[in-house]
Amino acid sequence: MGSPEVADTVVRRWLVLALESIAAHEDELGRLDAAAGDGDHGATMVRGLRAANGAVETATGSAGDLLMTAGAAFADAAGGASGALVGALLATTGRTLGAGPYDTAALVKALQAGLSMVMRLGKAQPGDKTLIDALAPFITALAVQPADAPLADAWRAALPSAVAGADATRDLVARRGRAAKLGERGLGHPDAGAVSLTYLLQAMDAALDKT
């Protein structure tokens, strides 16, 4: 993201693109969620991202501050477990990023802090069929990118790990959340939260691409 001004632009653009992408996939996310849950994941994510976009319109401060504002607004508007967890992911990532720098190493550290918060709040581990199964491999892949690579390149190179992680959740049995009550009946469908997280990460790829 480079300079603070660019980072500010990237965060705002990311929120717009994330909303566009999730809205375009709202029905798909709903269907995935309905396989083992209540089918509202797409609607929940759209609601949260609309509020996050609205909140940063009037907000000032660093890119980290904007993410914290977006996270709080997301959590409140989205509600549910997804709202609390994705909201906490954004807010914790933003708090750790702070006023920069905004390079790959800082993003890895900030996303790791966000991941830890999600695992603590959700009492979930990798393999539990949650968004963690897309986020954790993404962070691992991002961390091994060449130190001198531009963030946009590193981000793009790490993306396939998130997609593969989300896709692999179709073979997992949910151990957290409402889906966990269904046991093996959720097999065969990827986790809606892991899939929506890859859309968020892909939207950041697009936001970085335009800088």
Next chain:
Amino acid sequence: MTRLYNAPTDFREELIEGFVAAYGRLVKRVPDASGVMTVAAPQPRKVAVVVGGGSGHYPAFCGYVGPGLATAAVMGNVFAAPSAEQVYRVTKAVTSDAGVLYCYGNYSGDVLNFDMAELRCQDEGIDVRTVRVTDDVASAPRGQEDERRGIAGDFFVFKIAGAAAARGDSLDEVERLARKANDCTRSFGVAFGGCTLPGQAAPLFTVEPGRMELGLGVHGEPGVQSSHMRPAREVADLLLDALLADAPPAAGASVAVLLNGLGSTKYEELFVLYKDVNRRLLAEGFQPYAPIVNEMVTSLDMAGCSLTFCWLDAELIALLDAPCASAAYTNI
């Protein structure tokens, strides 16, 4: 099918406004929050019982707010837990020197958001306790009762907690009694058809003609097992067998009974079913106490029903009998 709405995104806000407009004699809006509270709240020296969860389950949760029952309800969007921010705001509006009890069904979204609000309130010196309702025997085996989700058993736990708070019991005591009520309560349900969220064209899930889903969730989660459709008397046996096999330790003969409709199963059908529930209960030597055949925790327009037993002793009977008034349940 949910037919009456304007913008689907405004569904929660508009239903709260309409509910308060209709039942302003019992409840008022919590300012700047998605929730309602009794007209008398906050009341000094009285524990506040705060219930809540997603919308789409009426009369859970706002329909149980009133004197002698819940002090306030935090209302999420349809089938989505309310955010921690909303739980916090409602708590702040009703809190008194006697403390607050959170009481809600055990779902991860509700647990996350109520827990985050509880921590925030405790940081501010408000004494908040939590009792989660875990009555659904289909959702986890014996020995893992804490993992079970909360369904129609909400009603008995809310009623007993609300009655204890209304008579001026301490927070310790209200918490103990709510926990005891939950420990004595078991539910099991069947679904015959799915439900459709506002703005959606298709139901969340469907049940094949001639079949039924056992152990449904109130959010339209498919059941844990599928079975062929049976006559009412066999459905009664199936529900009863599931509950009796899971009776709490030291269960006596006196049992409060709730036969709960899920949204689009007719009351007349429920009475046909209750005839056989009652017959079996008496044959097994139980004494049904103040049975309720009604819609108490629904799932939009889902077809189906659940049976709840709350095994009673003198302490719980006194609280169940205590007077209360709310939009959905009044006892005088």
